[in-house]
Amino acid sequence: MVGRMRRLAGVLVGVLAAVLLPLGLPDPARAAPKPPPGVEITGVGLTEPLRLTADAHAAHVAAVIDQVNFLGRTGRAAGPKADDLGPKYTIVVFAGDKAKQTYDLYPRAAGGPRVFRPAKQPDARKTTAGWFLGRLSMSETLRNAGVPLEKQLDTVSGGVGGGERVIPEDSLNPAKGIDEALGELQRLLLLNVAVMLSITVGLAGIALLIRRRTR
Known part of the structure; x- marks a missing residue:
């Protein structure tokens, strides 16, 4: 008798679901969409964190993440002197509303942009701290994303390492x-x-x- 009642209850639940869902009742799985991925930038000249999401600023988010997605497993243990680093900007990469990775960017470092990856990451993954040469486009990428940096007309976009590259007049x-x-x-x-x-x-x-x- 108990078995029959359970089977009957299961059939009723299935019938109700088949009837009610087409009527437009909210589906719990769809009611709360996941927040879009994005990045958050803090640093010199920013009075509050600059938050960019992929749904509203897809190009800027992709460009900022491109500044750190090429880093290898190990970097240099020591970076430039503190006086040679210039302004610091910390970016945090989000997957939805969860912080996954963080990096320190120095777009105006002497000798070229630098990236520092801390050993302690928001998602508790294991990694090693290290310094890396940054992309030449770092300063302009951050500026286009909303960071208050002066425009650099003599910076070659793309590539890894180097920093500000002034093109000699003879080469033009x-x-x-x-x-x-x-x-x-x-x-x-x-x-x-x-x-x-x-x-x-x-x-x-x-x-x-x-x-x-x-x-």
Whole structure:
């Protein structure tokens, strides 16, 4: 009897679910969507944390995460001197509403942008502290995301390591480099022709001398 009652209750629950769900009643699994991933930035010039979410700022979130997603397992134990680091910006990467990773970014460090990964991470995962060369685009990426940094027109975007790269004026004139290369090639060809002529004249002289002696 008990078994029959349980089976009947199960059938009733199934029937009610099939009837009520199409009527638009809230589904508990869909009622509370997960928060979107994002990043949070704090540092010099920011009076409060700058929070960016993937649903509203997808491009900026992806660009900021790209500044740290290439780091290897181990970095350098020691970084630049404190006076050479410049302004510090800490970013925290979120998966939904849970903080997963944190990094310290130094976009204006002497010798190029730097990234420091602390050993202690929000998600309690095991990692080693280390210093890394940052991407050349770090300063502009943070500025575009809302960090109050001055615009850098002479910074080469992309790549890893290096920092501010000022392009020499000479390199902005490709014709000059081509002319110099052609001039070097012309001088080399003339030198080769002179050597070949010298060898030819020398061989002709030796042949003439041999012919006179054999007569």
